[in-house]
Amino acid sequence: KGPGKLFHRPSATYLYSFAGRTHILLRADHGLVEKATVVLGNESLAMRRKAIDELFEYFEAVLPEKSEIEYHFEIRRKDGGVEILGPFNAKPYELEAPEWVFSRVFYQIMPDRFEKGFPEEPKGEAFRGEQFHGGDLVGIIKRLRHLKEIGVNALYLTPIFESMTYHRYDITDYFHVDRKLGGDEVFSKLVQELKKRDIRLIIDGVFHHTSFFHPYFQDVVQNGENSRYRDFYRVTGFPVVPKEFLDVLNSDLPWTEKYRKLREYKWNYESFFSVWAMSRLNHENPEVVDFVREVMRYWLERGADGWRLDVAHGVPPGLWRKVRKALPKDAYLVGEVMDDARLWLFDAFHGTMNYPLYDLILRFFVRNEITAEEFLNGLELLSAYLGPAEYAMYNFLDNHDTERFLDLVGDKRKYLCALAFLMTYKGIPSIFYGDEIGLRGQLDGSLSAGRTPMVWNPEEWDTEILETTKRLIELRRRSKALQLGEFVPVKFKGRTMVYERVFGNERVRVEIKYSKKPKDCTFQVRVL
Ligand code: ARE
Structure with a gap:
């Protein structure tokens, strides 16, 4: 040896x-x-x-x-x-990342679940029997004061383009904002209002798949091998769906029933997680690369400041590298890459959704699986592996695909300790709409567990969570040390962690005392 x-x-x-x-x-x-x-x-x-x-x-x-x-x-x-x-x-x-990103705290909104701006009730049943709650961009504009009050200065919107579902991850038109959300005009208005308030905006780009109902895919459904768009998708045989499939689709059955029936047929194309309504794009096709580039450029020109890219790990990193070269340098690009992100970082995305950090947070704060020493080792390993990219990662305690963190820990003191960690650690912190008022969801492990409609009656808000969230966001926004500083561990033992963030002469000391017993959970952030 x-x-x-x-x-x-x-x-x-x-x-x-x-x-x-x-x-x-x-x-x-x-x-x-x-x-x-x-x-x-x-x-x-x-x-x-x-x-x-x-x-x-x-x-x-x-x-x-x-x-x-x-x-x-x-x-x-x-x-x-x-x-x-x-x-x-x-x-x-x-690291080449837009300067503006480092001073930001993101607020994530799923538009359908936030606030209704249009007075009418949402019409009918959404595709697949899922219910629209009727939130829209007018509603968001109406509530910008709330965002200002909590102090967030960047917004991440889940998809806003034309779609038949409430979550809009199956897009039928990439060049128009969904009319149900207010359409292109209201989007422009939103952009103006955000600029006035110095709130940056990133939007969700779904380029792994399009909707089955996107005109390109519909062309393939109709014209099969002769379709101009056959190479836009990963088709494995023709016709892409059997005739009976189309018969059911065009029938008068209610969506829930239709949807159940349709799942019984075999279809001949790749899709997202075997969901037939989401047909996977063929990223080897240069025309698809052009398409992605055009859409991304189009909306950056119309006022978006960056993109969160859906299922980015299901798209070859080379595509993102090519596309990035054609985009303005100050557009923040965040990929949804769930595990090994190194292939996508540095020259494809500035940051990725920080799932490895989220896993560590769950293991320490939720599941009590690891001690503070082990938590620190996990953080430092992640740091060794991400290098400078860790400062541009999109960090979260929850999002539209997870259960709400408050539901998971079951107690606000625990939640606030974890939030204090998030706001004082390296990377760009974010909250999911409603976190700031203690909004609860379900604990059913489903993708929609946390997508509860926002509650606007202040009497139902948890004011302690609200006030503490505001204070932490303000601290973060004021402190270069918290945004850019070196992370210096001081003491990590049992369930206690003490660390400093240091930037030039600025030093911030964070002390988090965690415990299985909620009443013993405390934290302190001190500017030294
Ligand atoms: C809907 C229902 C689900 C149902 C599903 C299938 O909500 O309950 O199971 O349909 O019928 C969007 C919508 C979802 C919708 C889905 C399918 O938001 O509500 O589900 O479309 O129509 C994997 C991917 C990752 C992906 C997650 C969800 O790798 O990219 O799954 N995340 C993005 C978005 C989603 C979005 C889509 C992708 C599709 O953020 O919101 O869903 O555009 C482990 C694995 C991961 C896996 C993860 C699942 O960690 O390693 O690979 O992620 O579990 O949580």
Whole structure:
């Protein structure tokens, strides 16, 4: 058995500069290193043991920003030997992300569930028997004062384009905002009103699939092999649906019944999670790439500040790289990538929806599966793996696909401890509409568990949650240290965590005392 290996490569996650400092990382086989030092000229810096996984240990040193450096590592091994790794001469990697993103706190709205602006009742049954609640963009404009009051300064809207479902993840027209939401005009008005209030806007791009009812797919349904759009989709045979399927579809049966029947037929195309109504696009087709690029550019020109990209892990990263090159540099791009995000980060998306962080949060705050020490190790591993991209990640405690965090922890003091963590950690924090007033959902594990309609009667609000949320958001927005600062763990033990965020002379100290007993859960955030 050899003495084990060391690894360093001057690339994005091992050597990068961010917010005025340079980070250098080193990876070593388990149990190899007694002490690691990085040497720059005549300066020697001890490296901090940052994280550990089944195979490796990660070490890190942080120094004032450098444009180019020459360095090597000196390693004292556990077996007494000494090793030198290097020299390296390199320019630290710099994250390309829109500046405006770092000072933001996002508020996510699923438009159908937020607020009705149009007085009429929503008409009829939505496709598949799901009910529309009738929220729209007029309603959002009406409630912008609420957003201002809680202090959020960015908005993420789940899909707003023409669609037959209330969630609108199956789009029938990418160039028009759903008329039920107010259409293109109200969208422009919303953009204006948001700009007045310095609230940025990102919208949801569904480019993994379109609706079955999108004209392109309908053309394939009608014309089969001769369709101009046959290569837009991943068709496995013709006709794409049997004649009986269309007969049922065009019948007068109620949607719920139709939908049940339709599932019995075989269809000949790929789709999202075997949902026939969501036909998967063929991303190998250059025309599809052009289509995605055009739609994304179109709405950025009309006032959106960025995109959240749905099922982004189901679309080859190369497509996003190509598209990004054609978009304005200050558009924030967040991919929905659920696990290994490294293929998509850096040159495809600025950030991804931070599901790995969410999993850690669940394990510590909800399931009591891990101690604070293990939680910290998880955070540091994630940090070693994301590099500077962690500062642009979209962080959340819940969203439209999860149960509400308050339901999961079952108690507001616990919820607020987790919120304090989210607002004081690296990455862009977000809340899901209603979180700020203690809105509850169900705990049925379904995708719609948290999609309760917003409650607008202040008497039903939890004012303690509201006031604390406001305070935390304000702290976050005022503090460069919380937005950009280095994360310095001070004490992680049992269920207690103490850490600092440091940016230049600014220091913020966070102390979270967690407990299985709600009454013992407290937190404190102090600007030092
Ligand atoms: C609806 C019903 C469901 C029902 C389903 C199938 O709500 O209860 O099971 O239909 O009939 C949208 C709507 C959903 C809708 C769905 C299908 O919002 O309400 O479901 O369309 O019509 C995976 C994907 C990930 C995806 C999640 C949901 O990888 O990309 O599933 N997330 C996006 C959006 C969704 C959206 C779609 C995709 C489709 O955010 O809102 O759904 O456009 C593990 C796996 C993940 C898996 C995850 C599921 O973590 O590793 O891969 O994510 O579980 O939570």
